[in-house]
Amino acid sequence: MPRKMLVTSALPYANGPIHIGHLVEYLQTDIWVRFQKAMGNDCRYFCADDTHGTPIMIRAKSEGITPEELIGRMQEEHTRDFAGFGIEFDNFYTTHSDENRQFSEMIYSRAKEKGSIVKKQIQQSYDEQEKMWLPDRYIKGTCPRCKSPDQYGDSCDSCGAHYQTTELIDPVSTVSGNPPVLRESTHHFFRLSDYEDALKELFSQGYVQDSVQNKLDEWFDAGLKDWDISRDGPYFGFKIPGEEDKYFYVWVDAPIGYMASIKNYCDKHGLDFDQVWNGGEYEIYHFIGKDIMYFHALFWPALLFSANLRTPDKLFVHGFLTVNGQKMSKTKGTFIMASTYLKHLDPQCLRYYYASKLNADVGDIDLSFEDFVNRVNSDLVGKLANLASRSGPMLTKKLDGMLGTLDAEGKALLDELTGAKQEIIEGYESLNYAAAIRRIAALADVCNKYVENHQPWTTIKTDAEGTRTTLTAILNAVKVLTIYLKPVLPEFAAKIEQFLSINPLTFADVQSTLENHKINDFVRLIERIEKEKVEAMVEESKEQTLSQQTEEAEMQPKLAEPLEPECTFEDFMKADLRIARVAAASAVEGADKLLQLELDLGGITKNVFAGIAKAYKPEDLVGRLVMCVANLKPRKMRFGISEGMVCAAGPGGEEIFLLSPDSGAQPGQRVH
């Protein structure tokens, strides 16, 4: 009886591109799904873009587009990146969908009926200029503990201190640059503690790995707190039904997005969603990173309990990616986008490498470039691909491409390979891909020794049929190894299927043998990695960081003329600004930009040459009030002495705009 299963990966946030860190999870999941499919199970893989929240809203605004345009573009990019790595979703949807809105509203209203939604007054920072509420992340200031400047609102990167946003010294909104103010607002909270018993029951059934369980116990011991599930507008998300200007916090509708993606798929494929999700026929699994355990282990099942919906069977939690033993770094060029990788290297190499390191632990996995190149070149190319390459062409070139039959030794070799089937299946099933890959690589060693012992390149000279028997054993071995590797290397497997002239392989084909069968010409399966390509990829990643920084700098609201260095009040007061009436104005002969003005400062007059002739006619100026710098040191000009300046805005030329006081001001009054 084939198993039925629904599998998800965490929803990538539609605020940025997919990078090689994300790919750990999507490849882990994709390999598992492909494995299940190859086992003949009915396994479907779902995901979606996570599209709501403040960062999306702000980014769209800074790019001058709507959030819908932004998430549409990100969805295209994400879809392309995933496809490039052979990650095959059954449905990749979006949280900004009708299905998701309906589910979110439904779950909320059911939780509310149960009395699990409570309202509380909270204080939150508010940006008065942008008219928006500010999450801690959008407030920066000086750390109250170590006085490091430019730290985020919740914690200090420099000394690690955690504090309230209100404790920051000189806090500013990163959106407008103004100091935030504190405002009161009513928020909706989900009473997580209502579901403590149900959650504990769920965990007792093995919802998570043991090491994750320890972390959860810690949270239980600390006591479950109410979860703030609302945000005030403006917010890009779903409105809370029956409320004014209240929205669901993005983390409410993100996991619900799993359901929405599945619902969307069901509707397209004539399946009854309610039956699929709640019917108990399907196993449900979520693959997530350790950073979002809290949401998936507590809030998500609790929300489902509150809505009387079925909870998933298991959470598979993985660690993060480090590169060369350290966190991915933009300046080191190890923050590598999926699209950048694809420009330089074969996606199969990364699939193989990750698989060779992944296990069911939550520990981080390391991508060491040196190890990456060595492992792919020696194991994948040197042992596995080479095994096919040293046997296939000999058969097609010298023995008409016709497989013979297996002798006792060939059968013994195949028995050894097929004997590992269960172990490899268990490796995949239990997410211990590293063990499966180790086993497969060891089998490839056995096969290469077999080739060495039988020396087909020697026997071909004297014993054609004996050689055919040897090659038949080796190519059958290649077939078995290909089945084992297929979840990891679908493209590699497809080439071998084509070369061996057989139908797509599944685990059921491990025991069958190919005898007296015509094969096709050999095609190269995979290329070795050249170190230079890895280096080029790193270099390009560094450049992207630079250009991105420039772009971000340009995105900041910027002045055509940069601000002058700070001046004190005393500095400012040195400039004596006065209201003046233009008593007379005339063009200056020999100067096309200058007008000569006679300014009446209410008793004294000043003669001023102003460079405003392109923008104003003398006759239009006479009689109007302007602002002038009255104590400017007189300056001798070619046409006479200028005793002041009129104040005007604009870059110059025809774009000059004189300042005028509101009516009531009198010539001679000082401007403060």
Place this chain on the structure above:
RNA sequence: GGCGGCGUAGCUCAGUUGGUUAGAGCAUGGGAUUCAUAAGCCCAGGGUCGGUGGUUCGAAUCCACCCGCCGCUACCA
């Protein structure tokens, strides 16, 4: 700070419920070959299992403390 995870050869990692001289692959050195994508085969060197102390007939494995790295710490997603 509190809590969780991790620390095993130059590199990347295995080490089942504590049991004989601690393993693999890569890298390094040597050898015999040449069918193959300079691949494959044989041999060798290399580790006081992060540190200290303890439990035990016996500890990489269990306990305590310490050091280092990573993460979480609930309004960033």
